[in-house]
Amino acid sequence: MLLTQARTSASGTRYWRAGSGQPVVLIHGVGLDATLWQEQMEALAPYYDVIAYDMLGHGESPLPKVDATLEDYADQLVTLLDELDVPTATVTGFSMGGLVARAFALLYPDRLQALVVLSSVFNRNDQERAGVGQRLAQTLEQGPAANVEGALERWFSPAFRQAHPDRIDAVRRRVTSNDPDGYYRSYALFGTQDRFGSDKLGAIRVPVLVATGELDPGSTPDMAHKLAGQLPNARVHILEGQRHMAPVEAADQVNDLLLDFLAKVHRPSLQKESLE
Known part of the structure; x- marks a missing residue:
C-alpha cells in the first residue's frame, strides 16, 4: 500500500511519491483524489519515480480561486515539480486530469518528457455538451452529491458494481465529501474546457499515448482518435x-x-534488446 503516507508540499499540495528513476506524474479526475492511483503506483514504482498528487479543490490540496482556469491547475503541477526538484517528467492525466496534462504540455513544454491522456474529453458534440452542462447546473444547485449515482453507473460496469460494492461506496464517499466550491469550480472547467488549446496541439511534439474505454460514454473512443489526430507523435489504445x-x-x-x-x-535500448 504505497498511498498511505501522504506528504504536503511547501505550497500546500498533498502528494505521494514512491520509487526511483525517471519521474512519472499521475493526475486524477474531477471529484476524486490521488488515491485513485493505488494500483498504478504499485505497478510503476519498481521502475520509476512516481508522483501522485491532489489537484486544486480535491483531497487536502488548496481550493482553486473563484475564477480559476486550467492554467492555474497546470501551474499547481509545475510548482510541485519545482518544490520536488524534478526538472522534467512524463505526465499522465485521467479524465479532468487529462485536460490539466494537456494544459501543462502547452504551457511548459520544456518540462515534459512524454504525455498520457487517459479516459479524457476532447471536442464534445452538441449532445455531449448539453449533458455535461445539465450535470454542471445540478452540481451548482445541489453540490457534489447531485449526480454521483449517475456518475457511478457511467464509470463502472454493472458487473463490477455488483461484485465490488465496497469499492463503489469508497468512490461515492470520496466524491460526496468534496468541498462544494472546489468541486464546482473544477467541474466547471471539466465541463467547458474540452477544446482547450485545440489550435495549438500540433506544438506538442513529445510521445503521447491517448487511451480510453471502448464503452466510456463521456470520454469516447471517437474523442480519443480525434485528439490523437491533432498530435504529431501520438498513438491510440482503446480498452x-x-x-x-x-x-x-x-x-x-x-x-x-x-x-x-x-x-x-x-528505455528504448531495452526494447531493442527484447526484440533481438
Missing part, C-alpha cells in the same frame, strides 16, 4: 469492454499499457 474507471476496474490492463509506453519512451 476493450471498459467504461470510464479503467485505472480501477481494469488496473492490470492499464498498468501493462503504461509500462509498455513508458518503456518505449524511457
Whole structure:
C-alpha cells in the first residue's frame, strides 16, 4: 500500500511519491483524489519515480480561486515539480486530469518528457455538451452529491458494481465529501474546457499515448482518435469492454499499457534488446 503516507508540499499540495528513476506524474479526475492511483503506483514504482498528487479543490490540496482556469491547475503541477526538484517528467492525466496534462504540455513544454491522456474529453458534440452542462447546473444547485449515482453507473460496469460494492461506496464517499466550491469550480472547467488549446496541439511534439474505454460514454473512443489526430507523435489504445474507471476496474490492463509506453519512451535500448 504505497498511498498511505501522504506528504504536503511547501505550497500546500498533498502528494505521494514512491520509487526511483525517471519521474512519472499521475493526475486524477474531477471529484476524486490521488488515491485513485493505488494500483498504478504499485505497478510503476519498481521502475520509476512516481508522483501522485491532489489537484486544486480535491483531497487536502488548496481550493482553486473563484475564477480559476486550467492554467492555474497546470501551474499547481509545475510548482510541485519545482518544490520536488524534478526538472522534467512524463505526465499522465485521467479524465479532468487529462485536460490539466494537456494544459501543462502547452504551457511548459520544456518540462515534459512524454504525455498520457487517459479516459479524457476532447471536442464534445452538441449532445455531449448539453449533458455535461445539465450535470454542471445540478452540481451548482445541489453540490457534489447531485449526480454521483449517475456518475457511478457511467464509470463502472454493472458487473463490477455488483461484485465490488465496497469499492463503489469508497468512490461515492470520496466524491460526496468534496468541498462544494472546489468541486464546482473544477467541474466547471471539466465541463467547458474540452477544446482547450485545440489550435495549438500540433506544438506538442513529445510521445503521447491517448487511451480510453471502448464503452466510456463521456470520454469516447471517437474523442480519443480525434485528439490523437491533432498530435504529431501520438498513438491510440482503446480498452476493450471498459467504461470510464479503467485505472480501477481494469488496473492490470492499464498498468501493462503504461509500462509498455513508458518503456518505449524511457528505455528504448531495452526494447531493442527484447526484440533481438
